[in-house]
Every structure is written in C-alpha cells, then in structure tokens.
Amino acid sequence: MMSSETVSLARQAGEPPRITLALQLAIVGWWALAALMIYWPDKPVGFAAPRFVSETHQLFVLLAAALTLAVLAGRFLALSSLLQPLRRAARWLIALALLLAVWEFVTAKLALLPAPFFAPPRALIEAWATDWPRLGDSVLHSLRLLALGFILGSISGFITGVAIGWSRGLGYWVHPVLRFLGPVPSTALLPLSLYFFPSSFSAAIFLIALATWFPVTVLTWSGVASVDQRYYDVARTLGASTLFLIARVAIPASLPHVFVGLFMGLGASFSVLVAAEMMGVKSGLGWYLQWAQGWAAYANMYAALIVMALLFSSLITLLFALRDRLLAWQRGVVKW
Structure with a gap:
C-alpha cells in the first residue's frame, strides 16, 4: 500500500x-x-x-x-x-x-x-417547455408584488421598531396595539383589504407589507432596546447628539436582530403572496397554481411549485449573502 x-x-x-x-x-x-x-x-x-x-x-x-x-x-x-x-x-x-x-x-x-x-x-419538463411564457410572466408578476410589499413592510417595520425601542413614550402607545393586532394572520384581513383598497394588486401589497412589518418591528425593537447602555454613555461623553446615538450606535448594534426579523418577514410574505394572488389577481404564481388546478393540469401545478421553491430559496440566500456582507463579524452565526 x-x-x-x-x-x-x-x-x-x-x-x-x-x-x-x-x-x-x-x-x-x-x-x-x-x-x-x-x-x-x-x-x-x-x-x-x-x-x-x-x-x-x-x-x-x-x-x-x-x-x-x-x-x-x-x-x-x-x-x-x-x-x-x-x-x-x-x-x-x-x-x-x-x-x-x-x-x-x-x-x-x-x-x-x-x-x-x-x-x-x-x-414537468414538458410543462416548463410548452408553458414557459405564462409561467415566466407569473414569476415576474410575483416578484414585483413581493418586492413592493416586502420593501414597504421592511421600511415601515424598521422605522416603527427603532421608534418604539428608543422612545418609551411612543412604546407605551404602540406596544399594546402591536401585541393585539400583530399576531393576527394577514390573510384574515383579506376581505377588509379588498374593500378598502381600490384594486386587488394594492390590497395584496398591503397584506404582504403587513406580514413583513410585524416581525421586523418586533425584532428591531428588541435589538434597539437591548443595546448596552455603556455605548450610549461613551458616545455622550464624546459629545454625541441624539440623532448620532440613534444612527451610529442604536441601529448598527441592532442589525443582527433586524436581519432575523427580515428573514421571518420574508418567509411570512411568501405564504401571504400565494394566498393573495389566488384572489382576483390576473397573473402570478398563486394565480398560476389555481389556474392549473382548475384545468386539471397537475403537471403544470407541480412545475410551478418547483419554480416557487427555487425562487423563494434563492431570495433567502440573497438575503443571507447581504447579511454576511454587512455583518462580517458575525459571518456564519446564522446558517442557511
């Protein structure tokens, strides 16, 4: 040997x-x-x-x-x-x-x-080969709807979380509302959203944003509230203003919590996206699933499910790559 x-x-x-x-x-x-x-x-x-x-x-x-x-x-x-x-x-x-x-x-x-x-x-391969224009159009519509809702929910959740994490007075009023309405599934508000919004597209954006807003708000609030007070004391000693404390101390220190909220919000937005697209939307992966089931085209339905799994997994992978780039000192702490 x-x-x-x-x-x-x-x-x-x-x-x-x-x-x-x-x-x-x-x-x-x-x-x-x-x-x-x-x-x-x-x-x-x-x-x-x-x-x-x-x-x-x-x-x-x-x-x-x-x-x-x-x-x-x-x-x-x-x-x-x-x-x-x-x-x-x-x-x-x-x-x-x-x-x-x-x-x-x-x-x-x-x-x-x-x-x-x-x-x-x-x-499944025949379904991809023969129906790729309709399936590709559905993917593009779903991406647009998901991007608008997720970005809107992430920004509003981040601002709300920073605000109630920094201000005790604001947290006194917002916290009970957050605990009362936050756990309600966004899809349960689908009938009300279809009534208050002018189109099913805008109603779907609202539901996705709402599903993203709750976890991002809670985790951002938790991150800001858990920042070590000694960081603030050192910054105040050096003459830092309130805006500097929020932008350069509270927010950077809370970013690990923020990304956990973004992961949870992105996962919740996927389920809301599919449910919302099954109600009145003319294109999208959720609409495609319902259309394929209605015509008994189950091969197309399974093909769309595989496309959906690959798409959603890729989006989470991109979010993890962004996290590892911004939080280089925590690379590998959260696995995907």
Missing part, C-alpha cells in the same frame, strides 16, 4: 484527480434512469397508447452524457475546479437519480398513482 507521503508526492507530480466511487455510482444511476425511461414502455391509462422514446426522454440521456463528460474532463484534464463540486454533490446526484426512478416507476411505468393527479417527471 502507498503511504500518505507517496500519495501527496504523486499529486504534486501532477497525477490526475481520482474519480470517487460515489461519482461512478452517480454516472451509472443517471444512465440507468435514462434507460428505464426509454426502454420500459409506459402503462396505458384509459385510451392513451403506451409511450416509448420522446424528446423529454432524450433530455435525460443528455443529462447523463453531460455528467459523464464533466467527470471525465475533470479526471483526464486535471480540472479540479470542475471535479471537486461534483464530488461534493455525488451523493445528492445518486439520491436524485433514485428518486426520479421511483417517481417514474409509480406513475408512468406501473400507474400505481392515479392520473392525472400524479404526473411522471417528464410531464
């Missing part, structure tokens, strides 16, 4: 990186998935004829071929920057291939789950 020193010397001499067993199993798994989809005919459901090879099946062949070529390129061209991410994701690639194979078995191949409520994996 080779010692660790011999292995390290061989690597320094330019030995190509090794393909791990997990990567080999991932490649085999994706080729087996492609073979399953192509060579095992679908079970007929109703009057539908069994399907064999389609363009969607060929896409899985291309995915298996791309994975194989990427691994071989990383191995023989010594591209560690390409092979290392594949090594880290190898177990997830195996699990994804197995999941898709089971999904294909119980839907298209054996028809164990009732159609059309449960569609095979290729149906």
